[in-house]
Amino acid sequence: MSVYLIRRILYTFPILLGVCLIIFVIFNVTAGDPTLVLLGKHATQEHVQQLRSQLGLDRSLTLQYLDIVKSCFTMNFGRSWSTKQEISSMIVAGMRPSLSYTLPAFFLSIAMSIFLSLVVAYFRGRLIDRLSAVLVVAMMSISALAYILFFQWFLAYKLGWFEISGFESGFPDFIPYIILPTLIYIILSIGPNLRFFRTVILDEVYQDYVRTARSKGVGEIAVMIKHVFKNALIPIMTYVIIQIPFLILGGLLIESFFGIPGLGGMILAAINSNDFPVIKAMTILSAMAYILFSLITDILYMVVDPRVKLK
Amino acid sequence: MPSTSAVAREVVEYYKENFINHPVGTGPFLLPEYKQTNKITYTRNPKYRKRFYPSEASEEFIKAGFLKDAGRPIPMVDKIVVTILEESQPRWLNFVKGNFDFVRLEKDNFDMVVNRDNLQLREEFSSKSLQLQSLVELDVTYMGFNHDLELFKNKKLRQAMSLAFDPKEQSKLFYNDFGVPAQSIVPPTIDGSIKDYKNPFVGRDLEKAKALLAEAGYPEGKGLPTITLDTSSGTDHRQIAEHFANKMKDIGIQVLVRQNTWPELQNKVRSQNFMMFSMAWGGDYPDAENFLQLLYSKNRSPGPNSTGYSNPLYDRLYETILVMNDSPERTAIYEKMYRIAAEEVPMIYGQHRRYFYASQSWLKNYLQNDNPFGVEVYWDVDLAKKNQTSK
Numbered sequence: 001m002s003v004y005l006i007r008r009i010l011y012t013f014p015i016l017l018g019v020c021l022i023i024f025v026i027f028n029v030t031a032g033d034p035t036l037v038l039l040g041k042h043a044t045q046e047h048v049q050q051l052r053s054q055l056g057l058d059r060s061l062t063l064q065y066l067d068i069v070k071s072c073f074t075m076n077f078g079r080s081w082s083t084k085q086e087i088s089s090m091i092v093a094g095m096r097p098s099l100s101y102t103l104p105a106f107f108l109s110i111a112m113s114i115f116l117s118l119v120v121a122y123f124r125g126r127l128i129d130r131l132s133a134v135l136v137v138a139m140m141s142i143s144a145l146a147y148i149l150f151f152q153w154f155l156a157y158k159l160g161w162f163e164i165s166g167f168e169s170g171f172p173d174f175i176p177y178i179i180l181p182t183l184i185y186i187i188l189s190i191g192p193n194l195r196f197f198r199t200v201i202l203d204e205v206y207q208d209y210v211r212t213a214r215s216k217g218v219g220e221i222a223v224m225i226k227h228v229f230k231n232a233l234i235p236i237m238t239y240v241i242i243q244i245p246f247l248i249l250g251g252l253l254i255e256s257f258f259g260i261p262g263l264g265g266m267i268l269a270a271i272n273s274n275d276f277p278v279i280k281a282m283t284i285l286s287a288m289a290y291i292l293f294s295l296i297t298d299i300l301y302m303v304v305d306p307r308v309k310l311k
Numbered sequence: 312m313p314s315t316s317a318v319a320r321e322v323v324e325y326y327k328e329n330f331i332n333h334p335v336g337t338g339p340f341l342l343p344e345y346k347q348t349n350k351i352t353y354t355r356n357p358k359y360r361k362r363f364y365p366s367e368a369s370e371e372f373i374k375a376g377f378l379k380d381a382g383r384p385i386p387m388v389d390k391i392v393v394t395i396l397e398e399s400q401p402r403w404l405n406f407v408k409g410n411f412d413f414v415r416l417e418k419d420n421f422d423m424v425v426n427r428d429n430l431q432l433r434e435e436f437s438s439k440s441l442q443l444q445s446l447v448e449l450d451v452t453y454m455g456f457n458h459d460l461e462l463f464k465n466k467k468l469r470q471a472m473s474l475a476f477d478p479k480e481q482s483k484l485f486y487n488d489f490g491v492p493a494q495s496i497v498p499p500t501i502d503g504s505i506k507d508y509k510n511p512f513v514g515r516d517l518e519k520a521k522a523l524l525a526e527a528g529y530p531e532g533k534g535l536p537t538i539t540l541d542t543s544s545g546t547d548h549r550q551i552a553e554h555f556a557n558k559m560k561d562i563g564i565q566v567l568v569r570q571n572t573w574p575e576l577q578n579k580v581r582s583q584n585f586m587m588f589s590m591a592w593g594g595d596y597p598d599a600e601n602f603l604q605l606l607y608s609k610n611r612s613p614g615p616n617s618t619g620y621s622n623p624l625y626d627r628l629y630e631t632i633l634v635m636n637d638s639p640e641r642t643a644i645y646e647k648m649y650r651i652a653a654e655e656v657p658m659i660y661g662q663h664r665r666y667f668y669a670s671q672s673w674l675k676n677y678l679q680n681d682n683p684f685g686v687e688v689y690w691d692v693d694l695a696k697k698n699q700t701s702k
Contacts, residue, residue, distance in 0.1 A: 036581050037577050043581070044614070045613055082347070083331075083347045085332055152400060156404070157404040157408060164405050165401040166394070256398055257398045257400065257401055259401060261348070265349070266348065269348045
């Protein structure tokens with residue numbers, strides 16, 4: 001396994017270099033010179049030159065590319081153009097608010113989806129299964145924006161059950177502010193989760209080993225949990241783990257509408273203000289997290305299914 | 312005036328580029344919480360020098376009750392919380408719920424709140440004792456010509472294009488029908504703009520536009536190259552530019568809209584690498600000079616004269632006013648420059664944007680103005696009224 005791990009880690013380098021190249025082309029080559037934007041309306045030629053040199057834009061393109069590669073290893077992404085803060089500290093500060101609602105929402109949504117998918121798979125082909133399919137499609141057809149707008153207006157404003165927006169740091173002060181975002185996150189993710197989990201569970205339901213278990217007199221509920229669910233775990237795990245990096249990133253729309261100072265809102269603000277260093281940093285981090293969690297998924301395959309050998 | 316705020320030299324030297332996150336000053340408020348993209352909290356500075364609410368005001372302000380707090384020490388509130396919310400819905404809902412003291416009304420909920428016929432709050436909101444104010448901003452939107460190009464040295468062509476444009480329709484489509492069509496470069500709220508002045512080349516007049524186009528040497532647009540209009544990215548910017556292009560089509564001028572990222576547009580404009588561009592100028596301070604400088608030839612790019620317009624008479628007048636104090640003589644020169652900027656059509660003027668603000672009845676001494684820096688010290692909250700209204 002260690003050979004496999006080393007090989008996988010080595011594979012990540014060319015991927016990272018490629019990601020850096022794409023980011024470099026987008027932000028350093030095609031996006032244009034940002035100095036005039038940064039200097040505002042009263043820029044002079046002298047100021048432009050000074051800032052270009054300060055930002056390293058007067059250096060060769062190769063050196064600028066290497067700067068991006070270097071930032072992947074040092075985690076030093078420089079400072080935000082709009083807030084002037086260290087981007088790494090902004091990211092650390094933004095992770096907690098994002099995770100405060102995405103983490104509970106994620107676990108609740110996964111637990112509920114697994115339970116419901118086992119139920120509908122158990123009642124496959126019957127009314128409850130068909131109804132759930134219709135409901136899931138209906139839920140997925142409505143855009144995230146519609147859910148946010150409606151729930152914020154109806155549940156928070158009209159009924160006054162939740163805070164309309166805002167966030168307080170520190171436990172338990174933040175709790176009233178995350179209930180509605182958590183609820184919306186669950187509603188948004190439960191549809192696709194349920195659809196996917198039901199499909200993989202049904203794939204297993206008709207396998208020979210399930211028939212064998214039944215013929216041995218194992219009860220249907222035990223078959224579903226001990227045999228079917230266990231074997232469906234590999235695709236479910238892949239699906240679930242790969243979502244984890246995106247929890248840290250938070251929800252762009254949810255954070256923007258609820259005023260949560262997380263990474264999702266930070267990305268949106270960076271996009272709105274052309275804050276390229278922040279956008280660049282978040283793109284690099286997302287790519288790195290994706291690579292890392294893909295590796296974790298592979299390792300976990302072995303834990304879940306001992307037949308899997310990582311060579 | 313933010314463009315000339317004093318900052319402590321030691322703070323800049325110590326924090327360097329991060330000094331913006333460590334403000335040090337002698338102002339009326341401290342800044343215990345400063346999350347630039349989310350929430351800013353100000354609390355009263357206990358060491359602030361003794362200052363008092365003004366005791367004199369014009370008749371208009373006295374009548375409006377702005378002198379009720381005359382002589383009281385300022386600032387009057389202990390704490391101000393600025394909540395930064397990107398989206399308009401939560402801003403508005405929080406305001407109506409009483410969580411916010413004032414908000415700017417957005418296009419999305421304007422008609423729900425304000426009756427367009429009389430520009431008053433609708434019954435549902437006026438019964439809650441909300442208040443409404445409107446303000447013509449200290450800005451001007453425009454489409455700039457590149458005056459380095461021989462094509463746009465042709466004044467009649469510029470005038471024809473201006474007359475083919477429809478600023479009223481632009482206001483209706485993009486500014487909630489409350490934009491004030493600009494007659495020249497200076498906003499109507501400051502000295503230097505001429506009251507009730509009507510620019511003969513602003514406002515759609517297709518016949519006159521066509522005649523001027525023919526006089527310019529391009530009858531029905533024949534012989535004119537396709538004009539490229541560079542604008543910023545974003546739906547609104549594209550739609551505004553396309554609206555302009557459609558209007559030009561009516562007199563036979565082909566305009567090609569090209570969208571750019573904001574840095575790209577800035578670079579094109581500053582390097583004079585465009586035919587026309589769409590932009591706005593927001594005032595840095597409430598003086599006509601701040602707008603008139605946009606046409607002074609020695610301010611050409613990367614200075615604020617992005618069009619490269621040059622007019623020796625205008626330049627002489629500008630140099631004259633630079634060394635003058637505020638006086639009727641200076642205002643008279645401002646007005647002369649205002650007329651030149653109008654009739655020479657160095658750019659096609661769009662709007663002075665106008666916004667509406669709603670405030671809670673308990674917020675005292677709140678008045679939107681076009682230079683709203685430092686007014687927070689006069690605000691006060693009538694807590695009894697707030698508690699009563701909230702019930």
